[in-house]
Amino acid sequence: MNRIRTAEEEQEYRRKQQHETRLLNETLKGRWDQVLPGLIPGLDLAVERGHQHHITCPFHGGVNDFRIFQDFADTGGAICSCGKWTDGWALLMHARRCTFFEAKKMLVEALGGRFDASNLPVRYVKAKDPDEVARKDAFNKKIVQQIWGDALPLTDDRSAPVRRWFYNRQLHEVRGPLNVLRCHPALEYFTERNVTHTGPAMVAMMTDINGRTCGLHRTWITNDGRKANVESVRRLTSSISTHPIEGSAVKFDTEPHPVLMIGEGIESSLAARAIAGYPTWSALNQNQMTKVEVPDYVQAVIVWADRDHNGVGQTAAAELVARLRKAGKKAVCVIPPFAPAPGEKTVDWNDVLRSLGLEEARKLPIVLQVLEPLRASLN
Structure with missing residues (x-):
């Protein structure tokens, strides 16, 4: 025993x-x-x-x-x-x-029964060829410029697919101008260098702490605002070595304000923006969530986490909150009030909005517990 x-x-x-x-x-x-x-x-x-x-x-x-x-x-x-x-x-x-x-x-x-790497082969890292890096950077930058240049503002009549995409997700109160979002009317989708689909796509610009463009996030959709029939609906463009994606975000609002809200996906972040009304950024995914760089003028950050079945979204949000607090900022995490349904992997704030409606989402205790003290402190 x-x-x-x-x-x-x-x-x-x-x-x-x-x-x-x-x-x-x-x-x-x-x-x-x-x-x-x-x-x-x-x-x-x-x-x-x-x-x-x-x-x-x-x-x-x-x-x-x-x-x-x-x-x-x-x-x-x-x-x-x-x-x-x-x-x-x-x-x-x-x-x-x-x-x-x-x-x-x-x-x-x-590791050979050890907690160190002494049994692993010595790694020799080949130095990158500066000319090759410059060539790739120039190519990737050209792709970003071409896609963004061909994409249309959301106010354009030809951007109806993205507006329908938002409408289908009950994002009816998406305040403009949202200059970091555009609609590409016919974006090519590549699989192993072959074009396998061409159709409308929502294109989002990612910028770093200095406002430099780091890349584009693309979501392929149909003309009636639904997911396109492609293998991976969402994709990032290749990064540029001088403007790494790490730390960047899709910044719907850039005017200086003491409060900043950060969500994961674009739709979830826009739902949080509609619920609470403060300036909002989208980190796009959990990996990026932990690395978002926040301006000095921001005093308080509300992190709107995804609620994942495996807990990954909550963990990423908690890591960001801990890092921001360590930097001297007020930071709090808001998690959706209900778990994923059987067979589902995650619940985000767009799911909450679609399930409850905007007014009921604004009345959620977990939302009020965060927003009411914050609003009082700003008055």
Whole structure:
């Protein structure tokens, strides 16, 4: 019969586990791409192809549906229509259907039974050719300029597909001018360098803390404002080395204000904007959510989190709140009041708006608990 640990022994055990996990995280940063492919069948192809290419999902088999994050070596994160994993822990636990401690054991074994990288081969990082980097940057910048230049303001009659897209999501009170959103009337969709679809798309501009364009987010839709029949409805353009996407956001409002709201997806963020009325940005995804850079003039930040079945959205929002508080800003996280329905993976604030209606969403206790003290402090 196993003896029950005393309180002191339990505390010491937890300290040891936390210390080991810290060591593992430190060791694996910059090395997830060396370790995970040996633990997750099929992941080696995604690592070989890189973050700009989609592969057949190793989990559900979706063609050209899975890709790793740009910072995969540091984080181990990946995304697919079947899920989002912001770090290697989440990806490994999903792939192997295992617990955190089982994943930890696998990682230690992959490191040769150690918590350091002494048993891994020495990594030689090839220096990037400046001319090749400049060539890619020029090409990617040209693509961004061409797409944005061909896209139309939402007030244009030909932008009706995006307006219908918003209407279908009960985003009836989307205040203008929303200059960072446009409608491309006929945007090509590529699969392995072949055009497989051409149709309307909502195009969103991402800018950094200095207002520089970092890339474009594209959502392919139909003329009647629904999701297009393509493998991956949402895509980012390739990044430019001098203007990295990390830290950027889709900034619906840029006039200086002491309060800023940050949501995840575009539609969820616009729903939060309609509910609360403060300046709003969209981080686009959980990975970006943790890295958004906030201006000095902002005093308080409300983070409107997605409520994911696996908790990833809530965790990303909590990380952002913790970072902002550490920087001396007031920050709070607001989570949707109900969980995903059976078979669904997430609930965002657009789901809340569509379920309850705008007026009822504004009356939610969790919303009032955040907004009323904030409004009082600003008066």
